[in-house]
Structure formats: C-alpha cells, structure tokens
Amino acid sequence: MGATSGAVWGRAEQQDFRGRVRGTLLGAAIGDALGAPVDSLDLDAIRAAHGPEGLTDLAPGQGRRGTVSHHTQLTLFTVDGLIRAQVRRDTGAWHPPTDLHRAYLRWAATQRDWGPDERRAEDGWLAREEWLYARRGPTRALLLGLGNDVMGTLERPKNPGEAGPEAVARSAPFGLLVGWEPQLVVQLALECAAQTHGHPVAVLSAGAYAVIVHALARGESLDGAVQSTLALLVSRPGHEPVTTALQRSLGAVRQGLPSPARVAELVGEGTADGLLSAAVYCALVGEDVRHGLCLAVNQPGPSAAAGALTGGLLGALHGETALPPAWLPDLEGRPTILELADDFALEMTQGPALHSPAGSAPGWLARYPRA
Template sequence: MPSIACIPSVPAPGDAAELRERARGALLGLAVGDALGAPAENMKPSEIRARWGRITGFVTDNPSGTDDTEYAIFSGLLLARHGSALTPAHVEAAWHEWIADRAEGPFRGAGFSERGTLENLRRGLAAPISAQHRHAWSDGLAMRAAPFGVFAAGRPAEAARLVAIDGSVSHDGEGIYGGQAVAAGVAAAMAGAPTIAVVASALAVVPDDSWTARSLRRAVAVAHRGERAVRSAVVIGGYPWTDLAPEAVALAFGAYAAADGDFVQAVLTAVNMGRDADTTAAVAGALAGATQGAPAIPTEWATAIGPARGSCLPSMAGHHVLDVAELLVPGEDRKWVTEGLPAIEAPTPRTGTPR
C-alpha cells in the first residue's frame, strides 16, 4: 500500500445502484465476518492452527452473527429513524426501550462495555455518565459503527460525528475513537475510495496522538508483511482482555490493508489473527464489503446469514442486515422511518439467496 503521505481524496458517491450494492456489501460483510470469526474469538493463532489449520470458511454447521451483528442492526434501525438529527437522548431512549427495560437473551447484554452500560442505565444514570464504567475503551462501539458509514457515504466526518453520538451512552475516549475510525473508513469506502484513502479517512477523524491512531498507523505500516506482522505491531501481549478498541480496530484495518480491500482475504486475515476475532473480522468485512460491494462476498457465506436470532438482543430477532442496508442507503428513495423508535415487528421471512 502506498505511503499515507500521498493520499487521494474521497471521491463523490456513485449512483444509486452502486451505493445500494456497497451498502449491502458493508452490512452483509459485517455479519459474515462476525459469523466467521466467532469460533476463533479469544484464541491465539497457534490455537487456531492446532484446532482447524487455517480457517478458510465456516467451521460450524450453523453459523450466525453474534452481538456484533445484533448491535449493528440496533444502531442501524435507530439511525434510519432519526438520521442526521440523532441525539444522545434518542440513543438513550432506544437503549432503555429495546434493551435495558426488556428481558435479555442468553448473551445477557453481550460484552463488558454493554453490561456496564446496562447496569448504569438501570440505576437511572444518563449519558454521558452511563458510559462511565471499566470498559468504556472497548470495541463495542466499533462493532456497531458500520451503519453510520453507510448512511453518510462519502462524508467521513459526518459518519464520525453521528457514531460519537451513538457512543456517548456506552463509551468514552478510545472507545469513541475506535467507533469513529470505523464509521469514517466505511463512509470513504462507500464512495469507492482506494484503500489508502479509506485508512486516511479513519485517521483524520481521531486525535493524532491517540492510542487508536498510533495502533492504526503501526498496523497499516506493516500490512504488506502479512497478518503476523500486523498482529505483532498492535497486540498487547499478556493483556487478558481482547476487546480493546485501539487493538481490535487496528487489527481490522491492518487486515483490510494487507488484503488491499479484497473481501475474502481481508476477512480471513482478521479471523486467523484471533484475539477478538468476531469483531475484527466484522469490521474488516464491513470495510471490504463497502469497497467491493455485495457481489464480492462468496455465495456460500452470504446465504448462511439469516435474520438475527435475538440471542443477545431479543428485540432484534427477525431483522436482517440487508433490510437495514436498504433503510440506510443514500438516495432520494431512502425509506425513512419517521416517528418514535424503530418498530420491532416480525419481518417477512427471507428465502433463497440474499443477493
């Protein structure tokens, strides 16, 4: 990949048909990466090799997205409801009505940042105080950030602004920066920006001296040397938690850069690096899916993704990422939902290929 010192600008978004394919690619790519990476979550590359060799496809009989996919659907529906008028009050109300004030699924709210947020909301704390917990630096915002890039195609700064509003309820500091980097990167990719410009767009919306920016720069600088070099550049050896936003986001962008935007290679690189593999592969999949569009996703992977099961967020059960993409894709025919919170209704069941 060329030097970040010579960065082409983000182009104007393409026509409606192209944007639709990129939107579908971004969110389906997120769900595919999530499902591919889930079995390798919290594993070392050596453990992955000992169990499966190199992962080149699904290693379970019934693959599905995890909390990464369900929270991305949640944020996507909320964004489709409010668009650029989104406020922290909207986000907080949605967390209460569709998560905190309902019975949880077997994942019980998902990761540490989500659990901390839910505990604070249930105690009556409001944003941004609700984000003051021990894991506000996690990748929980980054995993749900792609819909903001889809919505703000070609406008990385707007994507970063909106995802920070979403994150104000659950994250702070590096956790916000990680979400902003992902949202901005997807927004640039949605406009057909080359890989180097996607990376530069992510770096442009976070503080230059932040942990997130430093890790991201290290990852892309060695991406040409492959996944082992990327992992060595950013993984915090010996640290027990794998959901650090600066680490996970850098691994995802490193995988994307190493593959030069190729969907299959980006996702498999992220999966085989281990650590928070479902999130890193979900982010890499969103970036590469936006870059190449839905047709770049292998059919056998795409067709394995069905509607969300609600294992983490029961209120999201039945919603498909492709339906969310249709709500968010830019254009005059954008299907705005105009009042209140997203209507959580049973959608028409999908059959056949999601292409």
C-alpha cells in the first residue's frame, strides 16, 4: 500500500505504521542519548566510569540523563523536511532534496541563534522548539556543509573527503517513506547525504541504512532487509566498501557470542560504513532492544552514532512498545519526538485530507508552511 500514492489505509495498517515511526525516531534518540556521554571513550575508560559491564543505563550528559546529540536534532529536521516536501507538492514544486536542504538550514540556524525567531512563521513549529537550540557537538563537516545556502549535490557534493557517520545517522526517516519504491528511497538518501558528507562511503552508507529501515518498516526481517539492500546496491558505482561492510556484519553473527571487541572491529576507524556494519550486527544479535543498544555503545568509536543507528533499526523492526520503558521518561525532547512522529504518520497516511490543491487545513499549513 502506498503511503504517498493516495491509497486508502486500514485502521490496523495505520496503527502499525505509526508504531514503527514512533519506534524508529524514539529508538534512534534513545540510542543517541545512551551513547553520547561515552562518545569516543575507549573501553577501559567506559568501564572505569560505569563498572566492569560498561555502560548499561542512561548516564548524565550535558548536565542530566537522557540528553541527545546533533544526530537526533538532525533526524527531527529530516522528518520536518519530508513533511514539508509533501505539503509543497500541492503547489507543483516537487524536489524533496531542496526541501530537506531548507530543513537542514533551519537546523543550522539553531546552532547559531540564541533561540527561535517568532517572526519567521515560514519556519514552522519545529524550528520554534527552544530545546533544539542547544549546541550538541555538531561536527565541522556539518557546519561547513550547511554554512551557506548552496546545496551540495551528487555531482558537486559538499565535503567530498568526509566519510564520517553523521549523514547516515540522520537518514532513518527516508526509510519511513513506505509508499516509495526502494530505489527512490536510496536515491533521496544519497542526494541528501551529499549536502554535508560527499565521500562515496558516507553517501552510499546513508542510502543503505535508509533502505534497510524501509524494508523493516514494511515488515521484513532484518536479515532479509540487509539481503535485499545488498542486491539493490550492487548496481551503484563504488558500492564495494559498503556492501563488504554489510556482509561482514552478517558474517560476524556466526562467529560466537557478541562482544565489545567484535563490535569495535566492525566499527573500525569510525567511518560511515563501519558504523553501519556495527549497528546491523548489534541489532541482529541483541537479545532485546536494551541489550542491542548497550552492545552498540560500549566500544571506542563514535558511540552516539552507533547507538542512534542501532536504535533506529530496532525501533523500525519492533515498534515503540519494544523500547526500554525505563529510559523513555528521561529522554530529552520526547514530547517533540512523539508529536513529530505522529504528524509524519498522519501526513503519510492521510495527507490528501490535510492539504490538496482544492483545499487545506489551515492548522496544518501553519505547522508545515508551503513557503
């Protein structure tokens, strides 16, 4: 059933989809919040701070438990951009990468400004959420890539030497476009990754992660989602590092009990393909969501990105009810995340009832302006 095709959704289908959207966004945010306090600490330092088992619970970061990093901030603006793209389609303007770029520029403004500018109605409601104006370790590649209004493209990417995981870590929402064909999901994720991280490994890893989430959101198993992603990527030039990384994650499952050493081996130098490989592995071998997330963050690489990627996979696979309930109350921005998730699900299942060339709900257009 096509979420963006105008097809009629049954109630059970809508509820399942909303649960997976919530699960994906909350799962990614919980993983981000879990890993952020130990980001790039070596395992000895993690164990010294949190005990011999390493980090097994949310720890204080930025002054309190459950605070998120720039990964979650950008993921939310990705969702905002996707909704805005659907709304703008009524005008005949249909170029989602441009709408996503505008959303990322709204995020970049939160990193420069003291707080929201209430006079800018065209920014929509998300850009008026004051908690998003906290600066949470944005990388140089992000700030440079979004430092002016020029949009990076696949032909002329921003930061062509940058292979870090930040573009992958914001790409789960593309996979929630369940009414799109997988090839289109991949293409959109690639084009949007190139706006900040132009290295082929970063770009293709973002596409791979998005289409894995896409398969999970449509009800496939994780192993099946990875296999179908491998088949889809082989036609892409330069796919070898990313497909090899995914194959390594599948092979590692058969190599005995999971361990921090195995996760660290998959993470490697902390590039996008290594983080993707580790996240898939942790999601495959985790006994439950909590175990998979703890496995992902207890390693010396970028723990926040590893947690976010793993959480997005597990949330898309199992839905929100599988997430650790004890962690949800402390999650920074949880009301915003839930509100945005439900708006996304509503747009994708009921969009024509909210806006169309013939008429629109004024409240919806105030939240997601066409401008």
